[in-house]
Structures are given as C-alpha cells and as structure tokens.
Amino acid sequence: NAGVTQTPKFQVLKTGQSMTLQCAQDMNHNSMYWYRQDPGMGLRLIYYSASEGTTDKGEVPNGYNVSRLNKREFSLRLESAAPSQTSVYFCASTAGRSGNTIYFGEGSWLTVV
Amino acid sequence: GDSVTQMEGPVTLSEEAFLTINCTYTATGYPSLFWYVQYPGEGLQLLLKATKADDKGSNKGFEATYRKETTSFHLEKGSVQVSDSAVYFCALNTGNQFYFGTGTSLTVIP
Secondary structure, three states, X not given: OOOEEEEOOEEEEOOOOOEEEEEEEXXXXXXXXXXXXXXXXXXXXXXXXXXXXXXXXXXXXOOEEEEXXXXXXXXXXXXXXXXXXXXXXXXXXXXXXXXXXXXXXXXXXXXXX | OOEEEEOOOOEEEEOXXXXXXXXXXXXXXXXXXXXXXXOOOOOEEEEEEEOOOOOEEEEOOEEEEOEOOOOEOOEEEOOXXXXXXXXXXXXXXXXXXXXXXXXXXXXXXX
C-alpha cells in the first residue's frame, strides 16, 4: 500500500539554492496539500489543491510555489531557500468531501544552511 | 474562523494509567472531527474519527465522543502502554479544509 509518497526524505540546501519536493498519491484523491511542521507550532498549511488544475494559498505560502501536475502528483518548489524554511514538510491527500480522512506522507526533512 | 484548541503537553504517564487529552473546537458549520497520531520520524496516521454529533470514534483502546453542546472531542484511553508514546493531534474538517491542533506529546514510562 503506497498511499502518499514524497521525495526526498532528507535534503540539505545552501541559502539561495532551489529545490522541488515531489509528492504522489495512488488513492485517486481529488485534494492534495503541503504542510510544514515546526517545533511547538503544529502543522501549518502552505498550499493546497482542491482538485486537478487548481491551487490555493494556505497559511504560510511565502517563499514557495506549487504545481498540480496531474491528479496524482503535487510538487512544492523552493525558489531561493532561506534558513527560515528549515522544517519537516508533509504532503497529504483526501477525497475532498467532509468526513473523508486525510492521508499523510512520511515527511521530508529539509535543512537550509 | 474554524479552529481547534488542544491540551498542551508534554504529558508523562505511568504504564496502565488513564489518559485524557482535551480538544475543543470552533466551527461555523457541522464539521467532522479526527484524532491523528504521529510516531517519531513518521507522518500523521488516523487514530479515530467522528462525523456527526454524539458519534463515538474508537480504535486500539482509544475513544473520543463528538460533543456538540460542549464543542469538544476529548481523547481517552483506560490503560496506556509504552507503545502509545507519540504526539497526538486533534483535527477538524469541513469540506476539503482541515484544521489541526498544535499536538500533545505523550510519554508513557514503564
């Protein structure tokens, strides 16, 4: 059962470098999400895609861009990484209706030095 | 706007102790409510959920009841084990929007 798969699991970047976090789900879900998790702050929504072809900003979108490549894939790009973007990033997906469970990937640990 | 407030941790209990983690919510509509668990180095996993008032979600000995009158969804377990050590998140869902609490860290000592 693959579920939600995200890559890479670990990455170290230098300030100013760019990178893309990849996410794919095999549950035919409509909605996909990117969260970041920081100590003491819980989960904060970066961007989400309610359905294929749409994306919307969440609580903390600055410094990030996203692409909903198709129904399965939703990528997160850091154009010019900053130390404040050091975090654990989680991709998630859900069918998109009230009461549906949201499923999470295993996380990507990103360090910006 | 919609939000979730959960008990701050960390919580430390002895094995076989009773667990309660409080969660209250604010919502304009009729949300679904969830508890998720996160083990070290992993993503969040669904523990239980309830989709309407008075529903009780249960799984692995954990229970929570959707109380509309008190806007609460408290997590309980009668006898915790060392393997229950994790971070627990309360969450609210309306449509395709999810709102998470800040998490409560639980450590169970033998």
